[in-house]
Amino acid sequence: LRQILINLAGNALKFTDQGEVLVDVSVQAHRGSQVTLQFSVRDTGIGIPAEAQERIFAPFTQVDASTTRNESGSGLGLAIVRELVAKMEGSIGLESKTGQGSLFYVSIPFEVLPETSLPQQNSELADLAVLIVDDNRTNQVILEETLTNWSMRPDVVGSAKAALKRIQEADQAGRPYSIVIVDALMPEMDGFMLVEELNQRKKNLVQTTTVLMLSSADRQTFKQRCENLPVSAYLEKPVSESELMDTLMTALHGSMLDRKSYEQVQPISQGLKILIAEDTPANQKVIRAILEKRGHSVQIANNGREAVDYVKQSEFDVVLMDVQMPTMDGLQATQMIRQLADSEQAEIPIVAMTAHARREDRRKCLASGMDAYIAKPIDAGKLIQLIESAQHRSGERPSTETWEDVPMVATTKQINTDSAKARMGGNEELVIDLARFFLDDAPKLSRDIEQGIADGQAEAVERAAHSLKGLAANFDAETLATQCLALEEHGRNDDLKKAKGRLRDLHKTVQAVCEELKTYIATEG
Template identity: 35%
Template sequence: MRPSLRQAPCAGTAMQMQASMAAVLDHLPVGVVLIDPAGRIRHVNRAALAMFGAADASDLVGKPCHGTLCELGCCSVLDPAESTASYEAEALRADGTRIDVLKSAIRLDLNGERLLLESFIDITERKEAEEVRRRSEARFKTLFEHAGDAIMIHDREGRLLDVNQEACARLGYTRRELLAMTLTDVEAADAPPAPPAEAADRPAVYATAYLRRDGRRLPVEVSARAFDFAGRPAVLSIARDITERLQAERQLQQAKEAAEASNRAKGDFLARMSHEVRTPINGVIGMTQLAMEAESAHEQAEYLHAVKESADSLLAIVNDILDFSKIEAGKVHLDLARFSLRRCVASAVRSLAAPAEAKGLELLAGVDAGVPDTLVGDAGRIRQILVNLVGNALKFTDEGQVALRVVADEVAAGAATIHLAVADTGIGISPDKQRTIFEAFEQADGSTTRRYGGTGLGLAITSDLAALMGGRVWVESEPGRGATFHVTLRLARPDAADEPAWLTRTDLRDMPVLVVDDNATGREFLLAALAQWDMRPMPAADGCDAMAKLRAAAAAGDPFGLVLLDADLAGADGFAVADAVARDAALDAPVIMMFHPARWQDVDDRLATGTLAAHVTRPVDPEQLSEAISKALNRPGRAQPPAASPRPAPRALHVLVAEDNRVNQVLLERLLKRRGHRVTVAADGAAALDAWRAGGIDVVLADLHMPALDGPALAAAIRRAEGLTGRRTPIVAMTADATADQRGRCLAAGMDAH
């Protein structure tokens, strides 16, 4: 039933009632507006005046509701006679601004007039708060879904209430699957559990591990704290993947342990070097003293031989330390030039023949026929690698053999990859030590240094040098079964690479040759060397086998044209076999004896009697073998130069030695005088310059580091003085620094050689 007011019995009563109503409306906390049937504002209460920003009722009364309190066409109360339920709307204020209101309208009859009573509640602050909350929720949702960490919301019992996309991606589950799980379901069984729910009332950070759908572990660091989620207590857990951090921590720990191990190794190295350096120094001092007191030349020679051995040992230690220091400082530069690989190999092996023979070891070397001989590289450093590896093998081998094999892994037009392999029958290396032995200051066993000596830097130097040449180093070994060290080197090939004549000779094609050697590896290397000249080699393992094959070939009418015979055959001496061949008239094959230097006397005796046609020392150098074959067959393998007239004896020179070290002065003076030269010694650069100015000097040997004037300054002073005379005195620099940079500085200062 519509509200209505009965018509008043008199005008006074009606006015009183209207005044009373106005007073009541003014005390209401909501804005009230009375609108007549024409849609004009009839009355507003105080709350409405304040709400709409009007100073006085006259600012609103009499004006149309639409356009004054609301936008035209925007009000849902189009018929003033209709009542409406509450709804939210936007209202206009007197200053043109808008406010959000909760509006309702009631139709009533007042004194027979149909009016509309509208009430307004200002909800602007509430709407603003809702907007702030909506934006906050939107930001949270954006951050929640786009966070780089896995975020999970769970209740106090661990049931998952919400998860973000990163959590799904990290764990491998769909959102629906995760929301049907609990926190315990995703935690690894052996991982530290989450703190109790009550602990989440304050922020908690802990490390744990989740289990992915595929069974893999996901180590995480979780930050958890309690909060209100949709009106219920919950816990927000942010889990960060710490896989990389843990890996970095492990690597850091490994690096720390490696650094500590390196420091320990360096300490051990210094302690060893203190011993290694002092030992030969003591030997030099002690044996020198004994040599000075010796009464016989034989005794003195014995002591001096020991002095030389100690000095050689000390020099090897110093060279290793200096080389490694240069490599560590990045100051090693390769001196690239054309060189013969086979001559480099022969030189390295020949230098180690004496220590091999002293230990009773067989030292063998073979270069595959497919390996190019003329290459571009640092021959000195390659020789150093070979000496390091072969010398190391000899050091750790007490019986058996050491064999160097050279093959080509790849040969292209402009480059070749050369593979060096040194195999020994020594003590071997355990698998856990095979990687560390190439590190500085490391050896397979600290006791090896005490037993075998050395710096322990040789393999580290070899590894670094190989890396400089584009290669690498590795080892294959078993304890007690020897070791094989491998090195690859990437070397350039010159554009016009003519191989040496001895390597490509064709005059031996199809010649049958008997190779007599009781060492299988030695036979293999010799057979390969002879095959590259297209000869027809046949092996024999001992003297009996050799004689049988020689006689069988002669009887068949295809005798051997040559015999290569090892002097030290097992069971039968090689010289006895050579004697037997010489006595048998049916055997007319020239014999080339392969021997160790200790048997020179036996060789000389057979050469004198004609039993031997030629000889080569072991390890066999293929170039020397070619020369020996030519001599034995009386067929030179290369063109012989025309006979030269006898060379005159070298004339005696007046040599100026500029050297401040007394020992070096004596050494140089004695060596030069033994060769018939006259020597003047100057102890510093200034004295040397005065001696040169005195005249008569044929050549100057100048130390680079002297008082008064150093070597380069002395050379420069001499060259300036010579500019006035037109003559030039040869000046040779003397220094232990053999680098290309130092040589360049010497030449730039006016010196002629270094």
């Protein structure tokens, strides 16, 4: 399926000089345990004459001689697609007019999984009113569907003038928009002019409304124009769901980063040298403030490419890497760092920052070579704990005294017995039983992981880490669960060297959780 879509999309891009290429999927039929999905690739390219459509799927076929001169290719792409579709018991067709573009559609049957685990919806975005301002119908549809899937309430207009009217009506009705997503490049009145006008009309715009600016132009071109406007973030098209979610969470909750948790940060005497790869100025400022207050030295990289260059040029103890960045994202940057010839540089601990807590997003982070992750909005205590526990494995902690005796924040509890009790329907006895199960099993599983590493048994490491992760989840022991998730991934990838580097922190965290659970049992049991 991947090859089918790559060939169709690649073919569309090759013959489309202007306009767009849209890849879509929909349910065509659903009968019992089988579902037929229709994948379509639509472009606004040169189109295919009617007389050429019958032979377009034959090997070495081009539309005409002029096309061959202008566009390179083997001529095998669509023939391969037809063969792959046939092997998958599907069908393929096309609609096209010369000069108006083409639509290729593929229908393929699939077996329905008996159980499907859907990602949890982000409750913080639910019911937020959003206005989408874009003159491109395709962009409107994609954004509207995405936001609706997140339980948000999107409205769509096609011009800046219509947006001004809709915003005024919403304000007068007492239902103002929480978020306005604006296309930068629109006819008559562009996105920048719209935001300027809104800023004049609504003096408290920056306090009441989150404004996101989208553009297909070069980031630097419109970044400067945005800096003097109340724009929370700016994104380059095409925008992925992951990137949009990350930006929304950062824009909506960035101000939460530097308040309560920041005030609890206490300094240490010997800090680390930390590289922060983050493209959002507000986040840069807040994270720098947290870490510098703790006593660490900070260097900022504005994208993944800069982060790789900094790691090559200087020595750092830890890298804090945002996943979604322009030029080069955090996953790509991490992969490049892990491939560096200098082993010290290649093995530097990397902590991911992401707005997502979904399993697949965590897996992508760890698969790219990241050591841990922290979800946005960022809590200062968790950030410090991750940074300081993830520092370079060949180095030492700041000092035994500062690490053991000076509290990182006012509280560093490993577990949450209240949430465990809530899950058990308020039954304290069940929670105490769970705690005793943990005390019996967790140390053994921790030893099983260590033994599996020593014996070179990656599968045993994966199994034990998975089981320990489940025990940790019962008490929201996030630090332990994160460590187990990483070990589980290392076991799956047969990377026992990385797994071994995590053992000391794992044993220490298991011990800390056990101590808290013993105290809980003594108090409540």
